[in-house]
Amino acid sequence: MDERKLLELIEGKKYAQIKNELSEMNEVDVAELLDPLDAHLTLLIFRMLPKDLAVEVFAHFSTEQQLGIINSITDKEVEYIVDELFFDDMIDLIEEMPANIVKKILKSAKEEERKLINQFLKYPVDSAGSIMTIEYVELRKGLTVKEALTHIKEIGLNKETVYTCYVTDQKRTLEGFVSLRTLVTSDEDKIIEDIMEDEVIKVYTHDDQESVANVFIKYGFLALPVVDNENRLTGIITVDDIMDIMEQEATEDFQIMAAMSPSEEAYLDAGVMTLAKNRLPWLLILMISATFTGRIMGKFEDVLSSIVVLSTFIPMLMDTGGNSGSQSSTLIIRGLATGEITTHDWWKVLWKELRISAIVGVVLAVINFLRIILLEKVEMKVALTVSLTVVITVIASKIVGGILPLIAKKLKLDPAIMAGPLITTIVDALALIVYFSIAKSLLGI
Amino acid sequence: MDERKLLELIEGKKYAQIKNELSEMNEVDVAELLDPLDAHLTLLIFRMLPKDLAVEVFAHFSTEQQLGIINSITDKEVEYIVDELFFDDMIDLIEEMPANIVKKILKSAKEEERKLINQFLKYPVDSAGSIMTIEYVELRKGLTVKEALTHIKEIGLNKETVYTCYVTDQKRTLEGFVSLRTLVTSDEDKIIEDIMEDEVIKVYTHDDQESVANVFIKYGFLALPVVDNENRLTGIITVDDIMDIMEQEATEDFQIMAAMSPSEEAYLDAGVMTLAKNRLPWLLILMISATFTGRIMGKFEDVLSSIVVLSTFIPMLMDTGGNSGSQSSTLIIRGLATGEITTHDWWKVLWKELRISAIVGVVLAVINFLRIILLEKVEMKVALTVSLTVVITVIASKIVGGILPLIAKKLKLDPAIMAGPLITTIVDALALIVYFSIAKSLLGI
Incomplete structure (x- = not known):
């Protein structure tokens, strides 16, 4: 579906068809399609989307559209979005929004989450801590493969990645990791401790995002664990976020090298x-x-x-x-x-x-x-x-x-x-x- | 382990310890550690490594070390490497090696593989076809989740990724994809056709690698299918290779923009x-x-x-x-x-x-x-x-x-x-x- 077709369908009030066609599309494409529409129309269509898709689309909207939507929807709807957004997307959102909207968002967050948000906002800009997320799968080393897979089946849909699972002890100290590939190709009754990798390549919360990107490029990993100075697991960084950062860091260097102040705003969008x-x-x-x-x-x-x-x-x-x-x-x-x-x-x-x-x-x-x-x-x-x-x-x-x-x-x-x-x-x-x-x-x- | 310690251990002829310590390390680090050694020492240690690790380390060696090793090892050893290397690494290797070594490599490849290599070498430089690999998991849409997982368990270890599986018909036409996450979180007796995504985002063999990288960045995928003009699945590209390409493309642009002929060679290594x-x-x-x-x-x-x-x-x-x-x-x-x-x-x-x-x-x-x-x-x-x-x-x-x-x-x-x-x-x-x-x-x- 392209913009012209969408506008035709809107004019013809063919909402069922809009809903069906958008539901089939990738969330990135839906966001791209809706982004140029005016706030009123965007909201109209946004509310038609299946709830899961709506949150994913929301995460890919421009700051302007996000602002428009949060301003117009009910507190209950805000709560749903806040609840379902991945934690790193939430932090990004809060960093971009004006103070009154941030208040509205924080009000919708649960006590526990609010604390965590405040802690995450303190990490230096462009540090590993500022780009990590908390939706990872944590396993205990005593589990069997079968138990681990059952655990992943239960919680996996809400995690940013299930492809690398991290093994920690009671103090959350990082002890190893095991990939989902290893889990599905191992015998069901093997113990995690015996199949996990214990040489973990990791980054620290205060590491610069550019050096984190270089670790990803060097090893070709899909995710990296982030630990604090006591080697406690505090989050993970996934490769999709790193690709954005690589592009953004290169663009920044191009800008600085051509004697400009760096800016994340796209050329055609910037005033x-x-x-x-x-x-x-x-x-x-x-x-x-x-x-x-x-x-x-x-x-x-x-x-x-x-x-x-x-x-x-x-x-x-x-x-x-x-x-x-x-x-x-x-x-x-x-x-x-x-x-x-x-x-x-x-x-x-x-x-x-x-x-x-x-x-x-x-x-x-x-x-x-x-x-x-x-x-x-x-x-x-x-x-x-x-x-x-x-x-x-x-x-x-x-x-x-x-x-x-x-x-x-x-x-x-x-x-x-x-x-x-x-x-x-x-x-x-x-x-x-x-x-x-x-x-x-x-x-x- | 660092280079000094390695040299000490070699001097002391503590080979068992070397083998044990290197076996614990990531293949990228082993390759980095051995790369500066002279050909004789590299070969000595290379042969100590467990066979699987050895092939992975080989893939990360510099062209010079790869050349030295292939020149010195037996035909049977070459055959093992050729057999175990991922197909895209093999193509890279062949493109870098002199003609006599290429002959040696092709002689070690099976008839079927040799045909495929020749076909892949024909894709234009920097096209999707030239960077794709053939080690992907293909599923038929009639399978149940349980059958699919058993299939992955059998063949998964030799595939570059098992996290995205591609669904094709008899003519290898790409019909959809299903992620391993979906497989492990779905009921065992569901049918693939019912849980697969049928809106597949894909690239064509002749697409430029820079535009392929932009698709990865836009959607945040871990792998993308590559199809020919008849929509037949011919390979996949994984995100780790794309990160290398992103870095390389940006470096190339920096070089051209500063009025230099682009070169892939690292500054400190180049003559x-x-x-x-x-x-x-x-x-x-x-x-x-x-x-x-x-x-x-x-x-x-x-x-x-x-x-x-x-x-x-x-x-x-x-x-x-x-x-x-x-x-x-x-x-x-x-x-x-x-x-x-x-x-x-x-x-x-x-x-x-x-x-x-x-x-x-x-x-x-x-x-x-x-x-x-x-x-x-x-x-x-x-x-x-x-x-x-x-x-x-x-x-x-x-x-x-x-x-x-x-x-x-x-x-x-x-x-x-x-x-x-x-x-x-x-x-x-x-x-x-x-x-x-x-x-x-x-x-x-």
Whole structure:
């Protein structure tokens, strides 16, 4: 069903057909279909849906639609949603809603749950604790496979995953895990303790979500247990949430690396003012910084006015320096994000960039020298000045580009800010100083 | 166990202990631990491992270690590995190995499997067909839940996933799917047809892996069926492989956007010559392109030499233009990659960028005007020239940055090439032409 068909059915008041067709669809598609409708229509259709589906669709609505629905439905309906939502979706919801709605939601939650919500809201943003959920299957190690499967049959439908079950002792200390695959392929009377894996790969509540994602990628797990400092199981994280986080973290890095404030809002949905506000601060900082480069040119005005042709090579030198630096910084920033590179590798990075930049710099300089000599009518000495500057600039840029992200990481800043735009600004100044210094000594100005 | 301890144990010839400790570890960690060892030692320890673990570790080795091992082991051992490897890992292996090793591998495969391998090798690189595997659980719709579970118990250990089972008819047409969760929580005598989902979300063998990843992210599935044009089930893709692909696709985009040839090799592992070769072509292209910007300066030599101070604003104008353009192009490239933006949205993008750039351009120009007037001793008219250029450059840059990725996509090029570096080069020329034209008319040169 597409939007046009839905609107036709609504107009024709064919509600039974709408209900039937929507019930067959995946909840994500239903949410996508209803999201653009106005609040009144959305509510109308939302109330037609089977209750289970309705809650799932609700979890996939945009914040705006969620707000509209909670504002319009009865307390009893809110209670049902609060009761049925997965805990991590509930936390997400509460974090997005305005204070009065949060009150309404908390009022509908049971005492026990309210306590838990308050505890979860305290985990730092982007930590494992802030993205975990509490709907997991916990098993005792003395159970038989048959007992475990009966237990899962009873409670499994309300758990976010049943595919990995966690084995704990009375103090909730994590002792092992067993997959549903192992359970269904084992003999019924085997004991959990004998078939469980006791080397558990786990994360801590305060771990950063990016490093959690890297653990998922490394091992290919479907879920990971989250423990506190006493190794007590406090929640789990499932792979579907991690995929969202991977996409979101990569998008954030792209934004920061292009000198923007990161934003989770989709481009087409975001307002013009919001987008402008995300872009202005860095443009302003970089614009002001670039004026220093201009000052350098001002200082060497004598050089520029005595040999005007020198200025025509400036764009090429600045761009080549900026691009060389961006290449290096991008690789290092990405390596830090995926966990391949750590700050301990600074010496390896430095040595590698030094050799690469020497090769790249010399090749570019030679080609540049030949091009100038053959195609432009300038003195040999000018060609030499330009080409020497290329070599030195490329080497300096690649070292700056390779090392600055590592320094940022060490200072607990986001390495992504040390990307193209900032590197370019720094390298521009470097390139000009090198250029004019060589020009002065080689051309005797 | 870490590398030092392993080497100590090897030196002490404590092989039983090595075997015991490694057997407890996750296969990914064992592979990581053995990977840096020399071929001889790796083989020694590899042969100690329990056979099942050995195959899993093998699948996680680097290409180099895999090559070393296949070269050194007996035909019978190769046969065992070939037999036990998951089909998608086997295809990956064959794609990486030199021809003589591929021969050795194919010789060890059974006739049936060899045919299948040849068929799979024909799928385009980065297509769903090239990443799918054939180890899935297929059920007939007439089975009862009990029969299905018995079937899974028999064959489940050799399947990549048992958590989603696919229901097909005699012609292998995909009719539905049922999750293991549904199976274990349903009554034993229910019929599969009655509990299966018949609205199946699926991908086609020729779909691009990036769009497959977007389907996974959207729905949060653990596996997706892959069908051919006749809707016959030909394989499945599991979420663990998709996470690798997501990371790899994002890394590739980062590399292309920073003007490098994309490479799957890790930075620290890659050779200096390889890295230099990845970086040189684009630097060269951009360096040559930037000389056109220089030509423009040459053309306006009269303007520059009559008012030398004008040249000191050039770095700031070029950088601001480049950064403005990069911001827009990055958002559009990322939106295209995640599927949020399509080429049909060009009008929305254009209209949005036009409004954003007007706001951003005017703010930057005003601040710039005040800064020049207050801090630098230049004529009002020069300040006006510079500030007007800022407005026009920012607007032009953002429109170029917003639209070029869409044009690239339309032309079936990778939109990522239309990122910062290329946009900067284009925008530099634009900025200078605007600057000198305004200067000429405003300053009457």
